[in-house]
Amino acid sequence: MKPNVLKIARLPDLLSERLYADYRVLEGSESGAELGAAAADVRALVANGESRVSRELLDRLPALEIIVVFGVGYDGVDVRAAEARGIPVTHTPDVLTDDVADFAMTLLLGIARRVAVADRFVREGAWAGGPFPFTRKVSGARLGIVGLGRIGSAIARRATAFDMLIAYCGRRPRPVDYRYFASVHELAAQVDFLVVSANGGADTRHLIDASVLDALGPEGILVNVGRGSVVDEAALAGALAERRLLGAALDVFEDEPRVHPRLLELDNVLLTPHMASATWATRRAMADLLMANLRAHFAGQPLPSPVPGDHREPTSSA
Numbered sequence: 389m390k391p392n393v394l395k396i397a398r399l400p401d402l403l404s405e406r407l408y409a410d411y412r413v414l415e416g417s418e419s420g421a422e423l424g425a426a427a428a429d430v431r432a433l434v435a436n437g438e439s440r441v442s443r444e445l446l447d448r449l450p451a452l453e454i455i456v457v458f459g460v461g462y463d464g465v466d467v468r469a470a471e472a473r474g475i476p477v478t479h480t481p482d483v484l485t486d487d488v489a490d491f492a493m494t495l496l497l498g499i500a501r502r503v504a505v506a507d508r509f510v511r512e513g514a515w516a517g518g519p520f521p522f523t524r525k526v527s528g529a530r531l532g533i534v535g536l537g538r539i540g541s542a543i544a545r546r547a548t549a550f551d552m553l554i555a556y557c558g559r560r561p562r563p564v565d566y567r568y569f570a571s572v573h574e575l576a577a578q579v580d581f582l583v584v585s586a587n588g589g590a591d592t593r594h595l596i597d598a599s600v601l602d603a604l605g606p607e608g609i610l611v612n613v614g615r616g617s618v619v620d621e622a623a624l625a626g627a628l629a630e631r632r633l634l635g636a637a638l639d640v641f642e643d644e645p646r647v648h649p650r651l652l653e654l655d656n657v658l659l660t661p662h663m664a665s666a667t668w669a670t671r672r673a674m675a676d677l678l679m680a681n682l683r684a685h686f687a688g689q690p691l692p693s694p695v696p697g698d699h700r701e702p703t704s705s706a
């Protein structure tokens with residue numbers, strides 16, 4: 389008999405098809421309220437990086453054995469509640485690191501050189517009226533990374549090839565040559581570009597607030613590929629509108645898929661739909677890893693990628 393699996397997130401077909409082939413899949417919501425009696429037999433829960441897996445949902449699932457997350461981030465999962473019941477949680481680290489770091493550089497270059505606005509300029513025929521305004525140089529600029537975990541480190545490696553001067557902040561210094569700041573304010577005051585690759589969760593909520601944006605200043609650019617919750621979106625919209633910040637590029641938002649309406653009106657912000665890890669190759673690798681975790685669990689074997697033990701880690705495990 390195929391084990392019962394509850395799927396509470398929208399997943400790519402290349403994963404859903406495999407889940408349906410190997411398991412008895414129930415489609416449900418984050419509340420689990422609609423499941424009724426079917427909840428009693430759910431042995432695995434499939435979520436994504438944005439899913440909220442609350443204690444209340446876990447309480448509805450008495451036979452739950454494992455939670456598998458399609459994504460590296462799992463800040464929406466109540467890991468402590470799961471742990472208390474001995475339910476392991478797995479995620480998909482490493483396989484998406486390159487894509488997210490590539491995309492961070494794409495956004496950084498894209499906003500600094502105003503690629504999206506320049507594209508519109510050409511399409512709308514404005515070029516005939518004169519040249520496009522000058523943009524901001526990237527090579528050799530100062531880069532601050534908020535959260536020097538796997539993804540932050542991969543961003544730093546890429547930025548090194550652009551001769552950028554790299555600094556970072558996080559809970560503790562790491563054995564690297566980049567300059568460390570314990571305070572995000574001090575980091576922001578010292579750099580031209582601030583890239584957020586930090587985990588979400590209560591510890592990092594609105595870490596990037598109005599005062600950090602002011603420290604970054606009118607020549608500064610913010611990029612976020614971590615979690616939307618890390619940036620105070622209303623404060624960011626205000627800083628951009630008042631030109632207290634040069635620009636921002638965001639792949640993640642506080643209330644996805646909704647975007648703060650003021651941001652939509654500004655041309656000094658580049659907006660993308662949480663797509664940093666969304667390449668065919670990486671989504672296949674993430675699906676492989678998620679399926680491998682499920683398979684290992686039901687075969688009684690060690691899990692390939694359980695989440696790390698320290699769940700208070702605010703900025704370093706992504």
Ligand code: 8YV
Pocket residue numbers: 436437438458459460461462484662663665
């Ligand atoms: C995914 C992510 O877009 O890995 C994460 O934490 O946020 C992204 O890679 C997402 O989890 C898949 O829906």
